[in-house]
Amino acid sequence: MAEDEEMDDQEEIEEETEQEATKEVAGQPKKKVKKVVRRRKTKKDRENPLTVAIRLAVESGKVDFGARTGIMASLLGKAKLFVLSGNTPIDVKSKVERFSTASNIPFITFEGSSMELGSVCGKPFPVSVLSIYEEGTSNIMKLVKK
Numbered sequence: 001m002a003e004d005e006e007m008d009d010q011e012e013i014e015e016e017t018e019q020e021a022t023k024e025v026a027g028q029p030k031k032k033v034k035k036v037v038r039r040r041k042t043k044k045d046r047e048n049p050l051t052v053a054i055r056l057a058v059e060s061g062k063v064d065f066g067a068r069t070g071i072m073a074s075l076l077g078k079a080k081l082f083v084l085s086g087n088t089p090i091d092v093k094s095k096v097e098r099f100s101t102a103s104n105i106p107f108i109t110f111e112g113s114s115m116e117l118g119s120v121c122g123k124p125f126p127v128s129v130l131s132i133y134e135e136g137t138s139n140i141m142k143l144v145k146k
Contacts, residue, residue, distance in 0.1 A: 050110065051120045053140035054083060058121045060136030065121070067092045070129035074099035081144060082107035083130040085114040096129060106144045 057063060064073065067088070073079040074096050082100055084093055084107060100107050110117050114126035121127055135141055 050108070050140075050143060053138045053143055054110075054117075054120050054130070055122070056138035057132050057135050057140050058130075061132060061138060062134040062136070063121075064131040064133065065123065065127045065129070067096070067129045070131045071095050071099065073131045073133075074103060074105060077103035077105065079105055079131040079133055080135065081105065081132040081140060083117070083132065084109050085117040085126075085128050086111055087113045088128045092128065108144060 064070070064079075070079075070082055071092070074082065079100075082096055082105065084096060086109065088096075097107060110120075112120075114128045117130065118125050118127040121130065132140065
């Protein structure tokens with residue numbers, strides 16, 4: 001008899017959870033709502049090594065922002081590295097790439113937009129070209145060689 005009561009209690013609990021999981025939408029049949037379980041990312045999963053290296057280079061090294069200064073630095077061969085955002089205008093991108101390859105200066109294309117590159121650099125404005133003169137404590141030059 002006690003087992004029958006426990007079974008009834010379990011059935012009632014299951015019915016309540018089913019009622020909570022279903023949702024009625026204005027005259028349409030009830031649909032089950034699936035709960036999405038998200039896995040928390042660790043710090044290493046969240047941070048791209050390139051973004052960490054860029055941030056360190058901006059904080060500890062010598063850098064310059066902007067397309068004009070990037071083109072001038074690539075012409076003169078002063079910079080060690082260029083970081084181009086993903087949405088850099090085609091004419092600017094081609095000029096920086098052409099002049100940097102002529103001067104044997106490597107360049108990286110950042111996967112994000114210019115706004116994202118600006119926020120990685122800690123600036124409130126978009127950055128399309130980042131010229132790095134001294135990397136400081138950053139390991140960005142090692143990432144370029146890979």
